[in-house]
Amino acid sequence: MKKTMDAGSEGCVARVAICLLLALAAGCITNSEVIVSDVEMGEEANEGEMSVADLLANGKYAEAERLARVCIDGGRHPFPYANEVVETGSGAGLQKRYRDFAPSSKSDITMHRLNLCSVLLLEGKKDEAHREMLRVREELDLLFDPDSQALKLMHGEREKFFKGDGYERSTLYAFLALSFMERGDFDKALKCVQCGILADSDTEKMEYRADYALLPYIGYVAARRAGANWRQEARKFDALVKELTGTAPSERELPTAILVAWVGRGADRTLGGEFEEKRFVRKGSSRGCLDAIAIRADKKEYLSVSGLADLNFQATTRGGRVMDHVLDSKARAKRGLAASANALLAVGASCLEAGLASGGGEFSIVMVGVGGLCVGLGYPTHLLGMAINSRADDRCWQTLPGRLIVVPLVVPRQRERLEILGYRRLDNVSRKMVEIDFGNTAENGIPVCHLSLLADREGIESVVEEGIAKKSDAIAARTKDSKFDEKAELTTEDDK
Secondary structure, three states, X not given: OHHHHHHHHHHHHHHHHHHHHHHHHXXXXXXXXXXXXXXXXXXXXXXXXXXXXXXXXXXXXXXXXXXXXXXXXXXXXXXXXXXXXXXXXXXXXXXXXXHOOOOOOHHHHHHHHHHHHHHHHHOOOHHHHHHHHHHHHHHHHOOOOHHHHHHOOOOOHHHOOOOOOHHHHHHHHHHHHHHHHHOOOHHHHHHHHHHHHHHOOOOOOHHHOOOOOHXXXXXXXXXXXXXXXXXXXXXXXXXXXXXXHOOXXXXXXXXXXXXXXXXXXXXXXXXXXXXXXXXXXXXXXXXXXXXXXXXXXXXXXXXXXXXXXXXXXXXXXXXXXXXXXXXXXXXXXXXXXXXXXXXXXHHHHHHHHHHHHOOOOHHHHHHHHHHHHHHHHHHHHHHHHHHOOOOXXXXXXXXXXXXXXXXXXXOOOOEEEEEEEEEEOOEEEEEEEEEEEOOOOOOOOOOEEEEEOXXXXXXXXXXXXXXXXXXXXXXXXXXXXXXXXXOXXXXXXXXX
């Protein structure tokens, strides 16, 4: 009998030892750092999303109203694509509803104002947009005080005040610089350019630091108009724009007006990881996007400056953030505590089972005591792990477009009728006639017009069909009797 109990006790001890070894291994594996490569979500990920703008464009106003209310109640902008909403012209009532809406969380006020700035700029309400941008700039200056809350274990990143990514802050300073240029205050415009370049210089990937060509281009124009004291700065900005885009702005005539076209859909954010601690940038859809535009005014044609502000490129090439390492540490702590809690509960259960099965005695008392201690430590450890908030912040400046296309103009300060031609690659896919008043600005300022421009879907489809027809004719011409030969090369010169 004694031998049987000794054998049972030795088996229980063996099981406890195995559980301890497994717990140790699990803890080591869980707390080891897992390196995950940066992921860029493809544009097809949000190609099929139905937004309020899409519903308005299709005339489904009741559904758009309901979806807008859901977005507002969730603290998100009901119009994630501001250029499409302004293009349809059907959401004025809903836009007013959003303007009167105050975000429930104080940490979202900056994001709310940025989204509002986009709509105000496209609607031509420049004074209101300027005031909102100045408020946002003041809030961005308070970069460190409120953000300390996000560093605490129990606080999530979304609880901090929204500051945006580097390219979003740079875009704000670019818009503010253009606004000061329109008011004739070129010194403040140059200061905004410098602040924008600084905001975009803290990226993780060294090769993409401060490659936002829109900022030095604005700096060149502002420096040329600011007077002789800024000639050296103008030459620096001119060389930087040529380095980034291949074309120097000094090769063109100094503009008397600037048109900024908003095209395509901007980047969004999505979360991943076991505890949603990883934040990925989701590239905006290419639907309705243009590569370049040309403007005809007063029998002259003006071409856009290429490569100045591809916002989707800026959003997806910046690499990680400092906050990502904090969130990874929180996630590792959650995994470690969860593994430790599971191990403690497993060991505690085994010890309790061994103690109760031993039938009494000193061994039973010791095992029950150890099991109770492990269970008593396991549950608080599990609750502590659940309380740690490692969720990343998925907020962004939703109403930014996928690309800003800048066209410098030399036009008189009066109301002008412009013909705008949009191109995808070398194909003309849109044509639009607009009237713009270039005289409604400061006497010594440079008029700036923000315009929503979308590609014509029918134009794109006709271009694609024409290209397919040309390609099939070229392939048929290289075969015998209009039948495919096994030795015929099916790729054309256009594919190479």
